[in-house]
Amino acid sequence: MTNDLIVSPTALLFAVALVAIALIINFHEKIGLEKEMLVGVVRAVIQLTVVGYVLTYIIKVDRAPLTFLMMAIIIFNAALNARKRANGIPHAFAISLLAITVATGVTIVLLVLAHAVKFTPSQIVPISGMIASNAMVAIGLCYRNMNTSFHDQRQAVLERLALGATLKQASIGIVREAIRTGMSPTIDSAKTVGLVSLPGMMSGLIFAGVDPTKAIMYQIMVTFMLLAATSLGSVIACYLAYPRYYNEDLQLR
């Protein structure tokens, strides 16, 4: 690998000009996102700096428990974030945690068993992050879609219940639609990968001097891995969440 990939602090400082462009547009168009944007910029700098040092340490000591701990932190944060989209679904944190853990765990175990990645922190931690964040977005979309559907289709759900439907029979249409919504960004990006975007992982490898054909092999693996992870995560989250819309008397809350 080449080592000319160093962004100097001065270069980063100049990159702040890019943030300024965004801020100016925001002010000029009265979009009102300046506070959000600044919080985002500051958080990105702090979080990434901390993670940079943490990753350096974890990769240097290369111990399995530390790698697992890092995965746990990533999954925990992803679940916290997914819950924010749940908007009052009871036990949304526990559901998200389980869904993201299974999605990440199953995918990584398969990748390691297939020798596609090695169980070493420099590979496992970034891949966990990629999977967990995609699962998080998918699950968040599922929750939002389910909330809207249970609200908009309230009477239809009631009518199904009144005809003697089980909770699953009354909700299955909504559940399927929510899973579809959760998976659609991953499927869309799988369809357009290479045509529209050169995804982060592949770009990173090419930046680092890896032969693009090899980088592409990795990207294909990542695409498949994200398809598996988002479907697992969406299915688990939706199937665990829909009964929460009903009370113990099988009535809509």
Added chain:
Amino acid sequence: MAVFDLRDVGLTVGDRPILHDISFTVEPGAYLTIVGPSGAGKSTVLRLLATLLTPTAGTITYLDRPQSSFDKIAYRREVSYCFQQPSLFGETVRDNLAFPFELRSRPFDAAKALAALSDVDLPAEMLDKPITELSGGEKQRVALIRNLLFPPKVLLLDEVTTGLDHDTKAIVHQLIEAGNRNGMTVIAVTHDEGEIAVAHDLLALRDGTLDKEAIRRDK
């Protein structure tokens, strides 16, 4: 043995009382009509009987057993509630008539569905008609036969004839009365003057409770 026996039934949502002190019985094979001004709690009574709501006071007994002791799903297939301005499922009339079969994990019986359509004077071609092309009266009739494909013991009707023209009303009445003659208990909420005039058993609600003055009983 009464089909329903309600004792001092009440429903409070949050701190808002919706119904209070409702007591009445319904005998097997009865045709009970419930009337009252809007907001009196008529639909709420039907929803309590259908277990779509649970009373916060009093008891409801169904066939001499507490309503709460029944398996909800089996109960709702026996005590079938037909909504006012129902929403139809899926894309075609067939999707709606197939639903009761799906619920019971049975294959769709097209002959039975066609017979049910003809009972409410709807043609066989109706089966594959998109639900978006149905008139209000057609929708209401499709919803009603959705409740009746597997005849329930009790049929709860929530103003199902509201907005129907005279002929369609007559068809719907005929179907319900035929079921009633075969032993099906019917409890119908209505605003319709004609229906109120011919009702045998009449309960009136006002402000969330029974209006004792306006109760009429044949038996």
